[in-house]
Amino acid sequence: MxxxxxxxxxxxxxxxxxxxxxxxxxxxxxxxxxxxxxxxxxxxxxxxxxxxxxxxxxxxxxxxxxxxxxxxxxxxxxxxxxxxxxxxxxxxxxxxxxxxxxxxxxxxxxxxxxxxxxxxxxxxxxxxxxxxxxxxxxxxxxxxxxxxxxxxxxxxxxxxxxxxxxxxxxxxxxxxxxxxxxxxxxxxxxxxxxxxVNAHSRQADTINKKEAFDVLVIGGGPAGASSAIYSARKGIKTGVVADRFGGQLQDTMAIENFISVKATDGPKLVASLEEHVKEYDVDIMNGQRVKKIIESDVPGGLIQVQLENDAIIQTRSAIIATGARWREMNVPGEQEYKGKGVAYCPHCDGPLFKGKSVAVIGGGNSGIEAAIDLAGIVSHVTVLEFDTSLRADAVLQAKARSLGNVEIIMNAQTTEVLGNGNHVTGLNYLDRQTNETKSVELAGIFVQIGLVPNSQFLEGTVDLTPRGEIITNNHGETSVAGVYAAGDVTHTPFKQIIIAMGSGATAALGAFDYLIRTPNAAEEELVVEKETQAA
Incomplete structure (x- = not known):
């Protein structure tokens, strides 16, 4: 065996x-x-x-x-x-x-x-x-x-x-x-x-008792891990708060463009990243989401990071590395049938649709790769692409078109997910060429239409692009003093693991430069208080 x-x-x-x-x-x-x-x-x-x-x-x-x-x-x-x-x-x-x-x-x-x-x-x-x-x-x-x-x-x-x-x-x-x-x-x-039932309150109490950090990294993906390592190596008090360590990288299978490593997968790389971070004195607070960031009223003062459990973490500087998530179609029926036929991971959920008909939404690399993978499991794959042509690499397009059970439809705008109350039964799409609404009967829909930055909690705090990406300078600094950003949540034009790691290092070095050049307002207040008491 x-x-x-x-x-x-x-x-x-x-x-x-x-x-x-x-x-x-x-x-x-x-x-x-x-x-x-x-x-x-x-x-x-x-x-x-x-x-x-x-x-x-x-x-x-x-x-x-x-x-x-x-x-x-x-x-x-x-x-x-x-x-x-x-x-x-x-x-x-x-x-x-x-x-x-x-x-x-x-x-x-x-x-x-x-x-x-x-x-x-x-x-x-x-x-x-x-x-x-x-x-x-x-x-x-x-x-x-x-x-x-x-x-x-x-x-x-x-x-x-x-x-x-x-x-x-x-x-x-x-x-x-x-x-x-x-x-x-x-x-x-x-x-x-x-x-x-008491977990949240106990966690909040524990977090509230923590002393202020020099650098608090928000996010545990490649950019966050890189930021944490570079910060900790400077000998400054470093913390990481993350919803789940590894982020979107946990959902990535084949990785063949990570320099010096011929081939690996996301979970393996995440394990290596976490092991590396834990080599240093980094306080990792996993399973926590940030609610908002509160800017200091005074230059060099402490930034407050409020979590969803209402705990407050204080830090002299922050690095936002919250990454991105799969973009949703935002059509009627999608939320209702999420997990009941609407899926975002063909590797995970594909085997559940063995012998059935499915659709893949999106004609980029991820969409066509999904169609190729699914074709070996399901009876039929319909690829719906909004544009007039596919955006996937030519070699992937050729492979998909060579498969007898893969159908590619251009100029198709998905308008509704159909179901019977328990699971998906089909979808409607608009033929953008004829303006005619058409239907496809199927059991599953795999959405592969790109990424959305995880920056909603920052609206009104730092400057964002119209797409919600954080705008940074070449030091990784945002529009708020002491707040830096790195990785897929920023306006970097290329969303790649190795680029995210590099930007994480840049943000950490930028934050360290900020710390050594900016007086610590909290320490100065303490000195004044002690001098007043002595007098």
């Missing part, structure tokens, strides 16, 4: 087990059950601390497997075969159930341990989804800490009837105690914010 390389890696990892882990399989007569049984039998031979046990499987999905900690009595399940992107989830489940330390802060571990009540999570995934493992691993870690929490990864392609009955058309899809809980990538912090 496992090739020699994977087997060697797994045996090496399993040397870190310190306590007994029980494995159980629940099988039927199908070929997938045979594959899973072979996998579990093979894994069980790799460590004396792995024990195969027989359990009653009458209420279990088949094929599925159970990973149980004998010491902590915790349980983690995998329904289907946890290979592909989920193989790492299986390895971590074995390690965490066998006593290997969990890479979460003591504060988070204690918060998970103290959760009261029973939490039975089900996480529906596709093995080609790069976002799914983060959610599976987050819930598995929680399950390995608290016996009252369980999680089962469910491979949607194996349990397609279950997925169909629940109208799941986007992964990862998480259910809690049988009810829909969340869709999309989530961290442990975000999950805790939803299940722990």
């Amino acid at each position: 496992l090739d020699a390389n994977l087997k060697a890696q797994l045996q090496n990892y399993l040397q870190n087990l310190t306590s007994t882990v029980e494995l159980a399989v629940f099988l039927d007569d199908g070929p997938k059950s045979k594959e899973l049984n072979e996998l579990v039998q093979e894994i069980a031979t790799m460590s004396p601390l792995l024990n195969l046990v027989e359990l009653d499987g009458s209420n279990e999905r088949a094929p599925s497997m159970l990973v149980r900690s004998v010491t902590n009595n915790t349980e983690i399940r995998f329904a289907g075969i946890p290979m592909g992107h989920e193989f790492t989830s299986l390895i971590l489940a074995l390690l965490h159930s066998g006593g290997h330390p969990i890479k979460l802060s003591e504060e988070i571990i204690e918060q998970v341990r103290n959760l009261e009540g029973e939490y039975a999570f089900e996480t529906y995934v596709s093995l080609s989804c790069q976002n799914c493992p983060d959610v599976v691993q987050a819930l598995n870690m929680m399950s390995a800490i608290n016996p009252q929490i369980t999680n089962v990864m469910v491979d949607g392609s194996v349990f397609s009837q279950e997925v169909y009955s629940k109208d799941i058309l986007s992964v990862p899809a998480v259910y809690l105690n049988g009810q829909p809980f969340a869709q999309g990538r989530m961290s442990v912090t975000e999950i805790l914010n939803k299940v722990d």
